[in-house]
Amino acid sequence: MPFEVPPLRYDYGALAPTIDEQTMRLHHDKHHQAYVDKLNEAVASDPSLQGRELTDILAKASSLPKVVRNNGGGHWNHSFFWDSMTPGGSQPNGRLADAIISRFGSLDAMQNEFNTAGVGQFGSGWVWLVGGSGGDLRIVATPNQDNPLMDVVDDGGTPILGNDVWEHAYYLTYNNRRADYLKAWWNVVDWGKADERFGAAR
Numbered sequence: 001m002p003f004e005v006p007p008l009r010y011d012y013g014a015l016a017p018t019i020d021e022q023t024m025r026l027h028h029d030k031h032h033q034a035y036v037d038k039l040n041e042a043v044a045s046d047p048s049l050q051g052r053e054l055t056d057i058l059a060k061a062s063s064l065p066k067v068v069r070n071n072g073g074g075h076w077n078h079s080f081f082w083d084s085m086t087p088g089g090s091q092p093n094g095r096l097a098d099a100i101i102s103r104f105g106s107l108d109a110m111q112n113e114f115n116t117a118g119v120g121q122f123g124s125g126w127v128w129l130v131g132g133s134g135g136d137l138r139i140v141a142t143p144n145q146d147n148p149l150m151d152v153v154d155d156g157g158t159p160i161l162g163n164d165v166w167e168h169a170y171y172l173t174y175n176n177r178r179a180d181y182l183k184a185w186w187n188v189v190d191w192g193k194a195d196e197r198f199g200a201a202r
C-alpha cells in the first residue's frame with residue numbers, strides 16, 4: 001500500500017495533560033488510520049493518482065474526487081499535526097520568532113488571532129499559521145480536511161503550524177470547550193519544527 005500512518009515520535013501519553021492518552025490513541029490509530037485506508041482504496045482504483053507525491057495530488061484539490069480530497073487531506077494534515085508537537089512544548093526562537101513579532105506585534109497577538117480563527121471555524125476543520133515565499137505569515141482556517149497546500153484555499157501557502165479543531169481532537173478532555181483546547185495546545189507545540197518549516201517556506 002502506498003500510504004501509511006507514520007509512528008509518533010513520542011509516547012501516546014507524553015502530551016498529557018494537554019492531550020490525554022486515550023485521545024491520542026483513538027486519533028492516531030483509528031481516525032488517522034481510517035483516512036489512510038480510504039485514501040489507499042481510492043488510489044488503488046485510480047491509475048492517474050498512482051506513483052505521485054501526496055502534496056502534488058493535493059495541490060490540484062479542485063479537480064479531485066471528494067474522497068481523495070478528504071482522505072488525502074486527512075492523511076497529510078494528521079502527519080503534519082503529530083510532527084508539530086513535542087512533549088513539554090518549547091519556546092519560539094530564531095527567524096520565525098522575529099517574523100511573528102514583526103507581523104503580529106507579539107507572540108500573544110498571533111496566538112490570539114490563531115485561537116479566534118480556530119473557535120470561529122464552523123463545524124470541523126483546521127486552523128493554520130501559514131508562511132509565504134516572501135517570509136510573510138498569516139492565519140488561515142479551513143473546513144473539513146482541506147489545507148493551505150490545496151488550490152481550493154484562497155490564502156494558501158506553506159503550513160508552519162496547524163491545529164485540528166475536529167471534536168475528536170479534544171472532546172474527551174475538553175468536552176465542548178474548543179477555546180480551552182486551542183489555548184492549552186500551545187503548551188505542546190514544537191517551535192523548532194515550526195522554525196524549520198518557516199525557513200523552508202522562504
Ligand code: MN
Nearest residue numbers: 031164166169
Ligand atoms: Mn483529527
